[in-house]
Amino acid sequence: MVGLKPPEVPPTATVKFISAGMAGCIADLCTFPLDTAKVRLQIQGEVRIPRTTSSVEYRGVLGTLSTMVRTEGARSLYSGLAAGLQRQMSFASIRIGLYDSVKQLYTPKGTENTGMGVRLLAGCTTGAVAVACAQPTDVVKVRFQASGALSDSARRYSSTMDAYRTIAREEGLHGLWRGTLPNIARNAIINCGELVTYDVLKDMLLRAQLMTDNVPCHFVAAFGAGFCATVVASPVDVVKTRYMNASPGQYRNALSCLLALLMQDGPAGLYKGFVPSFLRLSSWNVVMFVSYEQLQRALALARPA
Numbered sequence: 001m002v003g004l005k006p007p008e009v010p011p012t013a014t015v016k017f018i019s020a021g022m023a024g025c026i027a028d029l030c031t032f033p034l035d036t037a038k039v040r041l042q043i044q045g046e047v048r049i050p051r052t053t054s055s056v057e058y059r060g061v062l063g064t065l066s067t068m069v070r071t072e073g074a075r076s077l078y079s080g081l082a083a084g085l086q087r088q089m090s091f092a093s094i095r096i097g098l099y100d101s102v103k104q105l106y107t108p109k110g111t112e113n114t115g116m117g118v119r120l121l122a123g124c125t126t127g128a129v130a131v132a133c134a135q136p137t138d139v140v141k142v143r144f145q146a147s148g149a150l151s152d153s154a155r156r157y158s159s160t161m162d163a164y165r166t167i168a169r170e171e172g173l174h175g176l177w178r179g180t181l182p183n184i185a186r187n188a189i190i191n192c193g194e195l196v197t198y199d200v201l202k203d204m205l206l207r208a209q210l211m212t213d214n215v216p217c218h219f220v221a222a223f224g225a226g227f228c229a230t231v232v233a234s235p236v237d238v239v240k241t242r243y244m245n246a247s248p249g250q251y252r253n254a255l256s257c258l259l260a261l262l263m264q265d266g267p268a269g270l271y272k273g274f275v276p277s278f279l280r281l282s283s284w285n286v287v288m289f290v291s292y293e294q295l296q297r298a299l300a301l302a303r304p305a
Helices: 013-043 060-072 074-078 081-095 099-106 116-147 160-171 180-207 215-245 254-265 267-271 274-302
Strands: none
Touching: 013 060, 013 074, 013 081, 013 099, 013 116, 013 215, 013 274, 060 074, 060 274, 081 116, 081 160, 081 180, 099 116, 099 180, 116 160, 116 180, 116 215, 180 215, 180 254, 180 274, 215 254, 215 267, 215 274, 254 267
């Protein structure tokens, strides 16, 4: 495996911002069916969804994907993709593209090595800011992914733009920011799990001279980042998904959603959809970070001298 060599002049913040958004979209295109399967498994069993003998039941990652294709068609695997790509162009650009800049901002002058505390603080900062900007796209994406579990007549939205308009009209602007607090918590955690783990693993591999700064190194670091992110973020992710997909008034707040989940499913409910979450996050991280590294190098080389 070969890739573009690191440029002699480091990429600018603008190059990183653009590269991160593009890489996030590439990763979503490759892994979106796994994300949809994760959402279906996470919301399965909610009180609001009737549990009858005729209800569609999802079992495992492959079972969920095959059931969706059989009952709804292959296009259902990419339901909500438009909102997903809109989300990545704003979300990934901020949380990933601005990470290095924020990390440098927090690093004391004269310090050669960036400490773990600074890396964690930078990850939390960019993750929280990204959520504040991209939350409406995440709400719409989750609702489209979940809507396939309903009959055609029960589906709430006909298109992405219709979803934005309908949510704003029926639930107010705060409806588009439903679940912001659990999503900030999730993405602060997941951003640290992904970015900080990737940053540290890559740095360790390079310092120990086990690998050079190329595609195999990025692959290994990204896979490790995906696993760590899944372990720490799954509980918050389940609550976020259920709260975003809830009907108005179903839960008073994110805490009541968490309590309802624990009463209904127990602690194990916090890890519903763990396997598709891991498969999705690990593959998403590999595609995203490899694409991100290559894109920023390509853009840096294409920049006029």
